[in-house]
Amino acid sequence: MNIARLLDILAAHLSKGESAIWVGVADVRGSAPRAPGTRMLVTPRGIFGSIGGGHLELKAVELARQMLDDDLAGLMPPARLEHYALGARLGQCCGGRVQLAFDVVTLTDLPAVEHARAMTAAGQSWVRVVSPGAHGARILSLTHALADTHHPELGASLQRLLEGPEEGATLTGLDEPGTSHVVELIRPAELQLTLFGAGHVGRALVATLARLPIRITWIDSRESEFLAQMPHNTRPLLTDDPVAEVRHLPADTAVLITTHSHALDFDLVRAWLDRNDFRFLGLIGSATKRASFAGRLQARGYDAPRVARLTSPVGDRGIVGKEPEVIALSIAAHLLSLRRQGQHRDHADLSTATIR
Structure with a gap:
């Protein structure tokens, strides 16, 4: 489950006065189901996300529920590692060792959770520091954490995490040698998709991508074609002139054109080729359609290297089928291959919030 959805769920529970346990993979030695940085939420009646399933997750949920019982009893359970x-005792044959961090999040933590939601929505990376034995985690923007001169080991730990391609977590002593603090780096969605067209394939694709780390701007002129229940990672944009919206969209986006009109498709392709600052430009259709578009573009003065930036057909060639759901899976696989590897943008700093 991506972080935006997890934070939405957490905020909703806290707003109702319900605490939750944030369970995170802090460290791994040897073979394990999931990597450091993997997380899940445990509430009195639900489990959101996963740390790998199996008996390990069952034991983690049991401990989390025990902590929730202690919280209800007013015992204020501290974070723990x-x-x-x-191995055999857990019924899992991985053979490695895992350290899990458990932290209770309560209503008093809601301002910090909202701060994390704001950073996530703004596309910022942020940091969560869990100190076993303490009450609550610290939530900091990445820029603030890197500049923290009081805890130089924090910056060094984050630099190591930033060298990796994805989110992660690590253990560090900070200013207390011999004490393990959990430093978790949360990164924004790795890919932004601009999707033109709310037909059968567009709807199937949005549904397929709903739980993945992709932010979607979904553009069409027909309000009735959008999904009735919009996924949290999707922003619908209703407009009578989709081509005019191109100049307002961010650079480095993946663009997918799946409209109901070949004429509109062609105008959108031209508008994006004129900008030429996208990460990917995909056009749904056959090889024949692609050849036709290439010829028309060259006739209008677009050189071969520029035309070559148009990908059509789109999708993973190993996934075969014409059903919208199958096409959506094929395109989703293609899009996931475009995710940024080791290069993440972080925007202006927001103020630091501290849980409790």
Whole structure:
């Protein structure tokens, strides 16, 4: 489950006065189901996300529920770090060792959670620091954490995490040698998709991508064609002139054109080729359609290298089928291959919030 959805769920529970346990993979030695930085939420009646399933997750949920019972009893359970060996006793054959961090999040933490939601919505990376034995985690923007001169080890830990291609977590001593603090780096969605067209394929694709780390701007002129329940990672944009919207969209976006009109498709392709600052430009259709568009573009003065930036047909060639859902899976696989590897933008700093 991506972080935006997880934070939405957490905020909703806190707003109702319900606490939750944030369970995160803090460290791994050897083979394990999931990597450091993987997380899930445990509430009194639900589990959101996963740390890998199996008996490890069952034991983690049992401990989280025990912490929730203690919280209801007014005992204020502190954060804790637990070690698990993935062998015969846990019924998992991985053979490695995992450390899980458990932190109770309560209504008093809602301002910090909202701060994290704001940073996520703004496309910022941010940092969560869990100190076992303490109450609550610290939430900081990445820029603030890197500039923290009081805890130089925090910046060094984050620099190591930033060298990786994805989110992650690590253990560090900070200013207390011998004490393990969990530093978790949360990064924004790795890919922004601008999707033109709310037909059968567009709807199937949005549904397929709903739980993935992709932010979608979905553009069409027909309000009735959008999904009735819009996924949290999708922003619908209703307009009578989709081509005019091109100049307002961000650079480095993946663009997918799936409209009901070949004429509109062609105008959109030209508008994006004129900008030429996209990460990917895909056009749904056959090889024949692509050849036709290429010829028309060259006739209008677009050189071969520029035309070559248009990808059509789109999708993973190993996934075959004409059903909208199958086409959506094929395109989703193609899009996931475009995710940024090790290059993440972080925007202006927001103020630091501290849980409790």
